[in-house]
Amino acid sequence: MHVPRLDTARAPLPQALAEALAARFGNRYSTAEADRLHHGKDESSHTPAPPDAVIFAESTEEVSSIVALCHSHRVPVIAFGAGTSLEGHLLAIHGGVCIDLSGMNRVLAIRPEDLDATVQAGVTRKQLNAALHDTGLFFPIDPGADASLGGMAATRASGTNAVRYGTMRENVLGMMVVLADGRIIKTGGRARKSAAGYDLTRLLVGSEGTLGIVTELTIRLHPIPEAISSAVCAFPDIAEAVNTVIQVIQLGVPIARIELLDALALKAINRYSKTSLREAPTLFFEFHGSPASVEEQARTVEEIAASHSGMDFDWAIRPEDRSRLWQARHDAYYACLGLKPGAHAVTTDVCVPISRLADCINETVADIAESQLLAPLVGHVGDGNFHLVLLVDPDSPVDVTCAEAFSKRLVERALRMEGTCTGEHGIGIGKQKYLALEHGSAAIDVMRAIKRALDPDNLMNPGKIFMP
Amino acid sequence: MHVPRLDTARAPLPQALAEALAARFGNRYSTAEADRLHHGKDESSHTPAPPDAVIFAESTEEVSSIVALCHSHRVPVIAFGAGTSLEGHLLAIHGGVCIDLSGMNRVLAIRPEDLDATVQAGVTRKQLNAALHDTGLFFPIDPGADASLGGMAATRASGTNAVRYGTMRENVLGMMVVLADGRIIKTGGRARKSAAGYDLTRLLVGSEGTLGIVTELTIRLHPIPEAISSAVCAFPDIAEAVNTVIQVIQLGVPIARIELLDALALKAINRYSKTSLREAPTLFFEFHGSPASVEEQARTVEEIAASHSGMDFDWAIRPEDRSRLWQARHDAYYACLGLKPGAHAVTTDVCVPISRLADCINETVADIAESQLLAPLVGHVGDGNFHLVLLVDPDSPVDVTCAEAFSKRLVERALRMEGTCTGEHGIGIGKQKYLALEHGSAAIDVMRAIKRALDPDNLMNPGKIFMP
Numbered sequence: 001m002h003v004p005r006l007d008t009a010r011a012p013l014p015q016a017l018a019e020a021l022a023a024r025f026g027n028r029y030s031t032a033e034a035d036r037l038h039h040g041k042d043e044s045s046h047t048p049a050p051p052d053a054v055i056f057a058e059s060t061e062e063v064s065s066i067v068a069l070c071h072s073h074r075v076p077v078i079a080f081g082a083g084t085s086l087e088g089h090l091l092a093i094h095g096g097v098c099i100d101l102s103g104m105n106r107v108l109a110i111r112p113e114d115l116d117a118t119v120q121a122g123v124t125r126k127q128l129n130a131a132l133h134d135t136g137l138f139f140p141i142d143p144g145a146d147a148s149l150g151g152m153a154a155t156r157a158s159g160t161n162a163v164r165y166g167t168m169r170e171n172v173l174g175m176m177v178v179l180a181d182g183r184i185i186k187t188g189g190r191a192r193k194s195a196a197g198y199d200l201t202r203l204l205v206g207s208e209g210t211l212g213i214v215t216e217l218t219i220r221l222h223p224i225p226e227a228i229s230s231a232v233c234a235f236p237d238i239a240e241a242v243n244t245v246i247q248v249i250q251l252g253v254p255i256a257r258i259e260l261l262d263a264l265a266l267k268a269i270n271r272y273s274k275t276s277l278r279e280a281p282t283l284f285f286e287f288h289g290s291p292a293s294v295e296e297q298a299r300t301v302e303e304i305a306a307s308h309s310g311m312d313f314d315w316a317i318r319p320e321d322r323s324r325l326w327q328a329r330h331d332a333y334y335a336c337l338g339l340k341p342g343a344h345a346v347t348t349d350v351c352v353p354i355s356r357l358a359d360c361i362n363e364t365v366a367d368i369a370e371s372q373l374l375a376p377l378v379g380h381v382g383d384g385n386f387h388l389v390l391l392v393d394p395d396s397p398v399d400v401t402c403a404e405a406f407s408k409r410l411v412e413r414a415l416r417m418e419g420t421c422t423g424e425h426g427i428g429i430g431k432q433k434y435l436a437l438e439h440g441s442a443a444i445d446v447m448r449a450i451k452r453a454l455d456p457d458n459l460m461n462p463g464k465i466f467m468p
Numbered sequence: 469m470h471v472p473r474l475d476t477a478r479a480p481l482p483q484a485l486a487e488a489l490a491a492r493f494g495n496r497y498s499t500a501e502a503d504r505l506h507h508g509k510d511e512s513s514h515t516p517a518p519p520d521a522v523i524f525a526e527s528t529e530e531v532s533s534i535v536a537l538c539h540s541h542r543v544p545v546i547a548f549g550a551g552t553s554l555e556g557h558l559l560a561i562h563g564g565v566c567i568d569l570s571g572m573n574r575v576l577a578i579r580p581e582d583l584d585a586t587v588q589a590g591v592t593r594k595q596l597n598a599a600l601h602d603t604g605l606f607f608p609i610d611p612g613a614d615a616s617l618g619g620m621a622a623t624r625a626s627g628t629n630a631v632r633y634g635t636m637r638e639n640v641l642g643m644m645v646v647l648a649d650g651r652i653i654k655t656g657g658r659a660r661k662s663a664a665g666y667d668l669t670r671l672l673v674g675s676e677g678t679l680g681i682v683t684e685l686t687i688r689l690h691p692i693p694e695a696i697s698s699a700v701c702a703f704p705d706i707a708e709a710v711n712t713v714i715q716v717i718q719l720g721v722p723i724a725r726i727e728l729l730d731a732l733a734l735k736a737i738n739r740y741s742k743t744s745l746r747e748a749p750t751l752f753f754e755f756h757g758s759p760a761s762v763e764e765q766a767r768t769v770e771e772i773a774a775s776h777s778g779m780d781f782d783w784a785i786r787p788e789d790r791s792r793l794w795q796a797r798h799d800a801y802y803a804c805l806g807l808k809p810g811a812h813a814v815t816t817d818v819c820v821p822i823s824r825l826a827d828c829i830n831e832t833v834a835d836i837a838e839s840q841l842l843a844p845l846v847g848h849v850g851d852g853n854f855h856l857v858l859l860v861d862p863d864s865p866v867d868v869t870c871a872e873a874f875s876k877r878l879v880e881r882a883l884r885m886e887g888t889c890t891g892e893h894g895i896g897i898g899k900q901k902y903l904a905l906e907h908g909s910a911a912i913d914v915m916r917a918i919k920r921a922l923d924p925d926n927l928m929n930p931g932k933i934f935m936p
Contacts, residue, residue: 202670223720252691355581453921
């Protein structure tokens with residue numbers, strides 16, 4: 001629905017560059033239409049924009065030499081991990097060369113003693129967790145999709161576990177990054193903390209490939225808790241559910257996950273996952289800790305939920321029950337799509353201070369009703385972050401216009417409540433119009449100054465976050 | 469002992485600037501020797517370097533107009549909070565105007581529902597915690613000194629609680645910052661997480677006043693745990709103590725503090741605080757949580773300590789006993805100074821991955837013995853961070869040379885073990901020589917490019933972190 005500005009007057013790759021890349025990379029250099037199309041779209045509804053060529057890179061040195069070559073020809077470069085971004089991050093809207101990092105999928109080191117690991121950027125979170133099998137450790141960041149860790153760093157991803165374990169911001173210790181001219185830098189390190197110079201790691205996490213390409217990451221791991229239990233609880237209305245969340249957070253219960261789904265999302269899940277959950281606003285909880293601590297947390301939460309008219313508080317201690325519950329939660333996106341066959345999903349992503357969460361959701365629910373949108377709600381409400389899956393018929397101009405206007409009102413509402421236009425999906429193409437509204441133009445000028453300092457020719461994933 | 473490069477050819481403040489500042493700020497503008505001397509030294513042993521003038525600012529707008537005026541005359545500006553930095557951060561080695569922010573000490577908002585607060589930069593951590601009285605919340609970052617929060621953000625401070633609550637990096641949500649030309653920006657926000665644009669907050673946290681001056685901060689608060697208990701345990705040697713730490717961390721015990729002191733530090737403490745602790749390597753623990761969880765944590769740690777020959781595991785549950793214990797720990801720095809009256813303390817600050825901690829400390833202890841230095845050890849070992857307090861007679865060239873050579877060997881050792889030259893004190897003047905060794909010159913070039921982009925005339929706290 002957001003039509004990117006396609007540079008239609010754009011020339012193909014300079015012949016000298018194409019020849020150099022083909023000579024160097026052989027059949028790992030492709031201009032085949034299928035490869036270009038596959039690498040020109042993500043999971044969003046943004047109009048695809050294929051790159052001019054795709055290279056399947058296998059090492060940091062290769063990425064460096066591709067970037068250096070493109071730099072000498074002033075050709076854009078775009079990194080591609082798993083293709084699961086949600087704001088058009090990887091669309092080649094100014095053409096250029098896509099560097100596919102999915103082949104850089106080696107887990108380079110797992111250090112159980114230090115609770116960290118070093119991986120190539122193409123390693124996915126599921127692959128990492130499989131590799132951690134037998135170590136007693138896990139990597140908690142879980143954005144739903146099986147994204148690559150490089151992509152997750154680039155977009156500052158988070159997900160259901162962030163309320164306890166933080167986002168990529170807190171869980172990347174250091175990175176190897178290729179800069180716009182091909183130089184390779186290492187940021188951060190393996191010490192748990194450091195006060196040595198500017199925090200380049202945190203600057204690059206969330207920079208969406210516009211400052212450099214992440215090729216390796218050292219990340220924090222966490223001990224798999226001795227005990228895990230889940231629970232699900234329905235509420236008569238969203239306000240009571242949200243007030244439960246607020247009280248749980250304020251009491252400092254170290255809850256691992258606390259997810260809200262509205263009645264419509266529950267309906268979608270019941271249909272899709274063959275569950276028979278009550279079709280009412282519902283919280284999904286997960287508790288991590290020692291057996292005693294988990295029981296204590298769950299009891300505390302059950303009491304809080306009961307005081308907010310929570311119904312059917314239902315424990316799931318057996319792993320298979322927990323898995324079924326969370327699988328249903330994870331499938332919510334696809335379940336929601338099933339509510340309106342043929343529809344595109346436009347996913348919103350605001351995040352507000354938790355004291356404003358009830359207001360923000362209530363106003364939003366009223367707005368949905370008035371807009372006659374079909375838009376189930378799912379959210380990482382422990383962080384104040386919630387998504388609406390706007391089910392939009394892409395061929396209906398009314399649907400598209402209505403969803404766009406609604407998204408704008410939602411972002412403006414969240415910003416009025418001191419929130420952010422994106423809790424975890426990033427700016428990409430879709431949220432650029434809100435960036436200055438959120439941060440003010442002086443702060444955006446600082447971001448632009450940094451971009452110009454590190455990428456003066458605007459070759460690193462150009463057209464994302466802001467126009468330089 | 470590290471003699472800063474004094475710009476002796478430096479002219480005094482341009483008369484037009486001095487007149488403009490005097491006219492605007494009246495008796496809050498001072499060139500009195502006492503004010504200049506007071507603002508030209510911190511708690512380190514670096515040679516003082518007084519600014520040309522001091523202004524006691526009262527608002528962000530005032531800071532902005534001072535910085536803009538100085539910018540138009542190309543005169544350096546240095547922010548001053550509580551003067552407790554340890555690497556010469558606030559020395560006016562190129563002269564200029566010191567902006568004292570200690571009068572900007574208003575707590576602007578406390579929002580218990582959101583677990584956050586907004587404060588002016590001059591608010592100190594003790595003042596903030598006093599203001600939080602009755603809210604059930606606290607601000608955990610505790611670098612020992614009663615530093616200002618602006619200064620703590622500027623140096624990315626941490627301290628004893630970081631193993632559980634993180635450092636300033638994790639606990640600053642957003643800031644108001646005055647840039648080199650006087651522009652005011654807001655970074656971050658009040659949402660718990662955001663993926664909206666470059667993370668300017670994290671770039672500025674730890675930038676030591678070289679990119680901008682923090683005038684306001686929004687910080688995370690944490691619920692005061694329902695139960696707190698402390699414990700102390702002596703070990704036959706440092707290796708057993710460190711192995712206890714490693715196992716505690718690896719098991720995921722959510723310990724709030726875990727501090728190591730060596731036998732010499734214990735001797736100093738016993739003398740200074742009139743305690744009668746065993747003069748052996750000792751761990752100080754603190755546990756936060758529900759009563760049941762705290763008891764469980766302590767029992768787990770006691771078992772681990774026993775399996776590493778821990779002796780005299782001693783609980784302190786009563787608040788007065790806990791306070792006495794931690795007061796003794798907090799006084800360790802002054803206690804250590806008492807071991808060699810008249811000595812200066814040169815404090816080291818390396819931090820290594822925890823698997824290397826035993827090696828690093830053992831090699832360091834052997835090095836101390838060989839160097840004949842008097843150097844008690846205290847450390848936030850849960851993070852892999854430890855300090856030696858090198859007691860140096862400033863009039864003894866042998867002492868000074870010996871301490872410098874030792875510090876260099878220690879940093880090189882930590883870097884060999886993939887650690888950092890500074891876990892929490894920052895680079896300032898003292899650690900500049902190690903920065904490229906730690907990060908590599910390509911990464912430092914990126915830091916320099918950012919510095920030049922935001923402060924092209926090198927007016928913000930010039931001469932700190934690196935030469936641009």
